[in-house]
Amino acid sequence: MTKEIKVGNIYIGGTNPVTVQSMTNTKTEDKENTLKQICRLSEAGADLVRIAVPTVAAAGAVKYLVQNSPVPLIADIHYDYRLAIKCAENGISKIRINPGNISNKENLKKLVEVLKDKDIPVRIGINGGSLEKDIEKIYGNTAEALVISAIRNAGIFEELGFSKICLSVKSSDVLKTIEAYRLLSKKCDYPLHIGITETGILSKGIIKSSVGVGALLSEGIGDTVRISLTGDPVNEVETAVEILRCLQLKEKGIEIISCPTCGRTEIDVKGISEKIYDECKKINKKLKIAVMGCCVNGIGEAGDADFGVAGGKKESIIFYKGNKIKTCPNDEILKELLNLVEISN
Numbered sequence: 001m002t003k004e005i006k007v008g009n010i011y012i013g014g015t016n017p018v019t020v021q022s023m024t025n026t027k028t029e030d031k032e033n034t035l036k037q038i039c040r041l042s043e044a045g046a047d048l049v050r051i052a053v054p055t056v057a058a059a060g061a062v063k064y065l066v067q068n069s070p071v072p073l074i075a076d077i078h079y080d081y082r083l084a085i086k087c088a089e090n091g092i093s094k095i096r097i098n099p100g101n102i103s104n105k106e107n108l109k110k111l112v113e114v115l116k117d118k119d120i121p122v123r124i125g126i127n128g129g130s131l132e133k134d135i136e137k138i139y140g141n142t143a144e145a146l147v148i149s150a151i152r153n154a155g156i157f158e159e160l161g162f163s164k165i166c167l168s169v170k171s172s173d174v175l176k177t178i179e180a181y182r183l184l185s186k187k188c189d190y191p192l193h194i195g196i197t198e199t200g201i202l203s204k205g206i207i208k209s210s211v212g213v214g215a216l217l218s219e220g221i222g223d224t225v226r227i228s229l230t231g232d233p234v235n236e237v238e239t240a241v242e243i244l245r246c247l248q249l250k251e252k253g254i255e256i257i258s259c260p261t262c263g264r265t266e267i268d269v270k271g272i273s274e275k276i277y278d279e280c281k282k283i284n285k286k287l288k289i290a291v292m293g294c295c296v297n298g299i300g301e302a303g304d305a306d307f308g309v310a311g312g313k314k315e316s317i318i319f320y321k322g323n324k325i326k327t328c329p330n331d332e333i334l335k336e337l338l339n340l341v342e343i344s345n
């Protein structure tokens with residue numbers, strides 16, 4: 001079992017549920033738009049949100065964001081330890097740095113003193129694209145190299161008496177990432193932040209992430225998840241939540257079971273499914289709704305749904321726990337299902 005760290009009011013590691021995090025893609029200096037995005041991510045199910053802090057102005061904005069954010073914030077720092085200190089002073093809940101930040105021992109010492117004083121944990125994020133030269137020279141750009149770098153850098157913090165550490169060893173190569181986390185989980189008990197990095201456009205990225213993150217979580221590896229997707233980060237949170245739900249690591253929320261459609265389909269399965277999902281995705285209750293295109297296989301195949309519809313020519317069957325409760329005209333299916341959602345909620 002991994003160690004537990006506290007990030008704001010959230011616990012990561014140990015026996016705690018796997019948390020979901022994402023990262024804003026607004027300019028952090030633009031406080032209002034960044035806060036809006038943080039709130040959207042939180043509403044979608046993010047437990048934590050990371051913000052990039054590349055400038056003094058961004059570090060200054062941290063104070064306002066921390067005061068107004070509904071979830072703990074993590075500052076992503078590259079190159080300048082002073083920005084990390086400024087974020088710590090401004091109330092950030094966690095710092096993410098990569099080894100490039102800790103090449104100067106004296107500067108790292110100053111940062112660690114502040115982190116200890118304010119009880120702020122650190123994620124040391126190792127990426128395939130920024131491995132230390134000496135490690136890459138011996139081990140190449142391999143899973144083993146990622147792990148050696150992570151352990152080495154965690155050791156530097158430990159030597160300074162700091163152990164509130166979370167580690168990540170990401171690569172855009174799914175198999176390499178899986179191998180790296182498997183190795184790392186055998187070598188240490190730090191909580192692990194998992195994800196596949198730079199996965200590309202939405203549809204491909206969701207698949208790469210689901211395969212990689214899903215494989216790791218199914219083996220019990222991973223304490224916090226970030227799905228990296230190009231575009232609106234809300235997609236990252238929705239994907240992460242869905243992966244957790246598929247693996248029964250998260251129970252609450254709506255699940256739509258919809259048939260693939262075929263020559264027997266009588267209703268707009270895709271349209272109805274999408275509309276119900278959009279209307280109900282914020283519901284914080286476990287609910288399984290089925291949208292089946294016909295009555296031939298519909299009710300039987302959706303037997304484990306809480307309720308649903310099986311399409312007919314002009315009228316469709318509304319069923320509840322596998323039993324028909326009524327029929328309704330096809331243009332009233334959505335209304336009937338939303339009504340049942342309201343009753344169940």
Ligand code: SF4
Binds near residue numbers: 261262264265266297
């Ligand atoms: S539920 Fe009916 S419409 Fe949907 S795929 Fe099965 S047979 Fe076809």
